[in-house]
Amino acid sequence: MTFLALPAALLAAGLTVPVVTALYVLKLRRTPAAAPSTLLWAQAVHDLEANTPFQRFRNRLLFWLQLLALLLLLLAVARPALEGESAPKGRAVVVIDRSASMNTVDPGFTTTRLERAQARALELIDGLAEASGDGAAVLVFAESAEFQTDFTRDAGRLRGAVERVTPTDQRSRFDAVAALLGGMAEGGGPPITALVLSDGAFAPPAMRPGLAEVAWRYGRIGPEAESSGEASEGNLGVVGVSARRSVDEPERVEVLVSLVNTSTTAVSATLVLSIDGRPGAVATRSVDVPGAGDAQDADAEPGKASAIVRLTLPDTGVLRVAASPGGDLESDDTAWLVLPERRSLRVLAVGPGLGYARAAAEAIPGVRVEAMSIEAFGALGPADLVRNRQAGTGYDAALLGDGAFSSLPALPTLSFGVEVPVQGLRLVPPEAKGRASAWLDWDRGHPVLANLELADLTLYDPGRWVLPASAESLGVGLEGPVLAGVKDGGVRRLALSFALSQTDWPLYVSFPAFMDNALRWLTLDPGAAGRFVRTGVVSRFERAVGAGEESREVVWQGPERLASPPMGDGRGDLLFGPADRAGLYRAEPAEAVLPGDRVVAVNLCDAQESDNRAAASLVIAASAGTPGASTTAEVIGDSRRELWTWLVAAAIAVLCVEWLVYGLRSRASLA
Amino acid sequence: MPEAEPLITPELSARLDRLDLRSARVLPGGMQGERRSKKRGRSVEFADFRPYAVGDDLRRIDWNLYARLDRLIMREFYEEQDLAVALAIDVSASMGYGGPSKLLFAQRIVAALGHVALSRLNRTGFFALGDGVDGQLAWLRGRRPMAEAMAVLGSLEAEGAGDIGRASRRLAPLIPRAGVVVLVGDFYDRDALDTALRVLSAGRCDVYVLQVLSPEELEPESAGYSGDLRLTDVETGAVAPVTMGAALYKRYRQRLASFLDQTRETCDRLGARHALLRSDASVADVVLGDLRRLGVVG
Numbered sequence: 001m002t003f004l005a006l007p008a009a010l011l012a013a014g015l016t017v018p019v020v021t022a023l024y025v026l027k028l029r030r031t032p033a034a035a036p037s038t039l040l041w042a043q044a045v046h047d048l049e050a051n052t053p054f055q056r057f058r059n060r061l062l063f064w065l066q067l068l069a070l071l072l073l074l075l076a077v078a079r080p081a082l083e084g085e086s087a088p089k090g091r092a093v094v095v096i097d098r099s100a101s102m103n104t105v106d107p108g109f110t111t112t113r114l115e116r117a118q119a120r121a122l123e124l125i126d127g128l129a130e131a132s133g134d135g136a137a138v139l140v141f142a143e144s145a146e147f148q149t150d151f152t153r154d155a156g157r158l159r160g161a162v163e164r165v166t167p168t169d170q171r172s173r174f175d176a177v178a179a180l181l182g183g184m185a186e187g188g189g190p191p192i193t194a195l196v197l198s199d200g201a202f203a204p205p206a207m208r209p210g211l212a213e214v215a216w217r218y219g220r221i222g223p224e225a226e227s228s229g230e231a232s233e234g235n236l237g238v239v240g241v242s243a244r245r246s247v248d249e250p251e252r253v254e255v256l257v258s259l260v261n262t263s264t265t266a267v268s269a270t271l272v273l274s275i276d277g278r279p280g281a282v283a284t285r286s287v288d289v290p291g292a293g294d295a296q297d298a299d300a301e302p303g304k305a306s307a308i309v310r311l312t313l314p315d316t317g318v319l320r321v322a323a324s325p326g327g328d329l330e331s332d333d334t335a336w337l338v339l340p341e342r343r344s345l346r347v348l349a350v351g352p353g354l355g356y357a358r359a360a361a362e363a364i365p366g367v368r369v370e371a372m373s374i375e376a377f378g379a380l381g382p383a384d385l386v387r388n389r390q391a392g393t394g395y396d397a398a399l400l401g402d403g404a405f406s407s408l409p410a411l412p413t414l415s416f417g418v419e420v421p422v423q424g425l426r427l428v429p430p431e432a433k434g435r436a437s438a439w440l441d442w443d444r445g446h447p448v449l450a451n452l453e454l455a456d457l458t459l460y461d462p463g464r465w466v467l468p469a470s471a472e473s474l475g476v477g478l479e480g481p482v483l484a485g486v487k488d489g490g491v492r493r494l495a496l497s498f499a500l501s502q503t504d505w506p507l508y509v510s511f512p513a514f515m516d517n518a519l520r521w522l523t524l525d526p527g528a529a530g531r532f533v534r535t536g537v538v539s540r541f542e543r544a545v546g547a548g549e550e551s552r553e554v555v556w557q558g559p560e561r562l563a564s565p566p567m568g569d570g571r572g573d574l575l576f577g578p579a580d581r582a583g584l585y586r587a588e589p590a591e592a593v594l595p596g597d598r599v600v601a602v603n604l605c606d607a608q609e610s611d612n613r614a615a616a617s618l619v620i621a622a623s624a625g626t627p628g629a630s631t632t633a634e635v636i637g638d639s640r641r642e643l644w645t646w647l648v649a650a651a652i653a654v655l656c657v658e659w660l661v662y663g664l665r666s667r668a669s670l671a
Numbered sequence: 672m673p674e675a676e677p678l679i680t681p682e683l684s685a686r687l688d689r690l691d692l693r694s695a696r697v698l699p700g701g702m703q704g705e706r707r708s709k710k711r712g713r714s715v716e717f718a719d720f721r722p723y724a725v726g727d728d729l730r731r732i733d734w735n736l737y738a739r740l741d742r743l744i745m746r747e748f749y750e751e752q753d754l755a756v757a758l759a760i761d762v763s764a765s766m767g768y769g770g771p772s773k774l775l776f777a778q779r780i781v782a783a784l785g786h787v788a789l790s791r792l793n794r795t796g797f798f799a800l801g802d803g804v805d806g807q808l809a810w811l812r813g814r815r816p817m818a819e820a821m822a823v824l825g826s827l828e829a830e831g832a833g834d835i836g837r838a839s840r841r842l843a844p845l846i847p848r849a850g851v852v853v854l855v856g857d858f859y860d861r862d863a864l865d866t867a868l869r870v871l872s873a874g875r876c877d878v879y880v881l882q883v884l885s886p887e888e889l890e891p892e893s894a895g896y897s898g899d900l901r902l903t904d905v906e907t908g909a910v911a912p913v914t915m916g917a918a919l920y921k922r923y924r925q926r927l928a929s930f931l932d933q934t935r936e937t938c939d940r941l942g943a944r945h946a947l948l949r950s951d952a953s954v955a956d957v958v959l960g961d962l963r964r965l966g967v968v969g
Contacts, residue, residue, distance in 0.1 A: 030900055030901040030912055031898060031899065031900050031901065032900070032903065033896065033900045033901065033902050033903070034768070034903055034905050035768075035903065035904060035905065035911070036765035036766075036768040036769075036773075036859070036885075036888060036904075036905060037857075037859040037904055037906070038902050038903070038904040038907075038909050038910070039859050039904075039930070040923055040926045040927055040930060041911040041913050041923065
């Protein structure tokens with residue numbers, strides 16, 4: 001045991017103990033006065049004893065109780081502490097995990113893991129600030145890592161930084177911590193000791209230079225089943241949610257929900273789906289989620305299950321999916337999804353030779369095809385061609401028939417046997433005419449060619465593609481690549497090396513299926529599967545045209561307040577996030593944002609984070625030069641425990657006893 | 672008290688000449704005086720008629736009645752006798768307290784009563800009561816010894832621990848016959864007062880208790896006491912540590928009222944008459960007012 005403020009306690013003892021003793025030994029100095037009789041002053045006779053400068057010390061219980069209370073308080077002033085974790089040399093970094101899994105309340109505790117981590121950090125800081133040679137700093141991490149202080153020996157600043165740490169629903173990326181500290185260590189300077197207070201519920205960091213120079217210490221924050229006798233109930237979380245409208249029946253929506261279960265036993269989960277916050281469920285579904293297996297093995301894979309729920313929702317809306325029982329982490333019990341609205345496509349058919357393609361496209365529900373000559377197409381500018389849904393102008397994709405195209409607008413295209421002006425992409429004509437060819441191979445896993453059978457098709461004199469690095473071959477014929485998938489500056493293009501007149505493909509059922517797949521892939525909308533944003537991630541939203549306030553800040557009100565200053569891109573587009581907490585965020589003013597984006601759903605949806613089982617050890621990659629080598633962080637020992645609070649409590653208890661004794665004696669004397 | 676200042680002023684003396692001491696009972700006198708006695712005598716105050724008997728003084732036969740009734744009827748008159756008056760002052764040390772001191776006030780009161788008693792030819796004795804009868808001047812009669820009496824009174828000093836009970840035991844045998852006893856003092860010792868009254872009442876004396884307290888005793892706030900004091904009893908030397916304050920003053924006044932009530936009750940029970948006098952009061956107002964109402968003078 002050490003005393004952190006012994007001189008102060010000795011000084012206080014020197015001042016107060018004599019005073020208390022004197023109160024019992026010294027007596028009042030009184031002014032002498034004569035009186036004809038003291039008879040009538042008899043009420044004050046009990047003061048008689050106090051009228052000499054000193055009196056014989058009398059062994060009084062009250063005196064000893066008061067002295068005991070005083071000594072306890074003096075001992076508290078001396079700040080006795082039980083020795084614990086020794087302070088590291090060099091620079092110390094207290095790393096606090098504030099990811100979603102740290103919101104878990106473990107059995108036997110009433111506070112979250114983050115609150116326990118903060119308390120542990122405060123205990124550590126008392127020793128670090130005084131003993132660390134080059135000071136200490138506080139670093140918090142979740143999706144990103146951020147220093148809260150520079151290196152300082154000011155314990156007050158460090159404590160303030162720790163107390164200001166707020167919880168998040170973000171996933172934890174320890175990579176960010178490793179990058180920061182590894183970079184610092186690599187840059188030289190005093191050695192760094194990282195004291196990581198976390199549940200370890202994250203993937204090990206990737207190897208990088210400098211990590212080996214950091215002394216890693218791990219303070220595990222998790223359940224203590226051995227000591228509390230209570231076992232964790234495990235966690236059931238929603239780790240994925242998406243929705244998709246039926247092509248044939250757009251009012252039909254399929255919702256895919258993925259669940260994980262970290263409990264050792266299988267769980268029969270109940271999914272409750274509701275829409276737009278309206279009371280009552282639009283659907284309820286039970287899902288059996290298998291258990292994680294061995295409870296003692298934190299590396300055992302959690303049980304996983306998925307469910308598809310089919311709903312009839314004619315309009316857009318915000319879908320809420322709640323899973324129960326949620327387990328000991330609430331952040332992933334609920335997920336929200338902004339459902340996609342029904343969408344129609346405007347497709348432009350440019351040039352001749354597109355009869356079959358037009359017919360197949362027009363057969364797709366919601367697709368409208370307009371024909372245009374190559375000359376007219378070339379005369380239109382990008383503003384007329386690129387789809388602007390607010391203005392109701394432009395097209396979603398273009399079918400390119402026979403002809404020459406010197407340039408293409410930023411419009412997805414599906415071309416049939418024509419050169420596409422994409423750098424590096426070249427159509428090589430067949431070396432010999434009059435030869436029949438066929439599809440030799442095609443990417444069956446690609447969305448464009450999924451579930452298609454092309455082996456029976458015949459191709460007449462097809463060309464072959466020479467592909468740049470930005471393109472991929474989706475199908476190969478006898479001569480070479482016959483179908484190229486190109487990403488041209490963010491615009492998708494599909495290029496066939498043959499015209500429809502050079503194949504019998506339109507006679508097969510696979511052609512309209514190909515057209516459907518192709519148009520869907522070309523016009524792929526990320527919102528088509530339902531939109532949500534992950535916590536901690538920044539997203540970009542388009543500002544509504546005509547709002548007239550491109551410079552005005554938009555505020556997103558939800559579990560927290562997020563401000564989106566306009567970007568300097570001339571259009572006033574908005575950046576949303578990163579959001580700390582999951583939930584629904586509504587834009588203010590709403591008219592500044594497109595109607596479909598006025599409500600943003602933010603979810604955790606991370607299987608790694610939902611697996612909130614605390615890791616027994618923290619594995620750190622050792623060095624970049626030795627792949628696979630890793631080391632395990634040392635465990636942080638018990639921090640120094642100060643005892644002054646207990647001493648003050650004991651002093652108060654003694655004073656209460658003293659008061660009780662005094663009260664009883666006073667009552668007895670009055671009686 | 673300045674020596675040149677007389678105990679009673681000439682103006683008060685002139686007013687006192689019109690007064691006489693009274694007793695509740697008609698007490699037998701020794702010599703002819705100015706007080707009516709039960710005896711028939713030679714005064715001018717008619718008492719009764721009675722038939723003539725051989726040997727009666729023929730000068731008191733009512734000749735008018737003889738003319739009407741043809742019988743000799745004697746006219747009788749009350750005889751005027753003197754009264755034994757004992758004026759006793761408590762001269763214990765506590766009487767020296769106050770401004771003016773209680774003793775000086777008591778001397779002036781006794782001087783005034785002595786003036787009245789001597790002027791009316793009563794047998795008057797002056798007694799100083801301390802632990803016993805510390806001094807006496809008895810029994811005087813008429814105005815001639817008045818100057819001597821005033822001088823003796825003026826020479827009294829408050830000292831020592833008094834015991835009014837023991838002093839009264841000594842005083843009682845000195846009073847030749849039933850008369851009037853006036854006790855002047857502060858009478859803090861109620862047991863001693865009880866003893867004194869029993870002794871003096873047993874001699875069929877009319878006892879008047881004039882209790883003198885100073886303003887400082889009646890109103891301790893005016894005494895200038897403050898803070899923590901170590902009070903010493905001037906007679907017994909007993910020490911009382913007190914811390915002056917409103918609460919203590921209140922409790923003191925309650926005890927004082929209780930003490931005075933008990934003193935008054937003691938006097939009533941033993942047939943004495945009690946009056947509380949402030950030492951800063953006017954002697955003329957007290958004698959002509961309070962003592963007249965009490966029946967000491969009239």
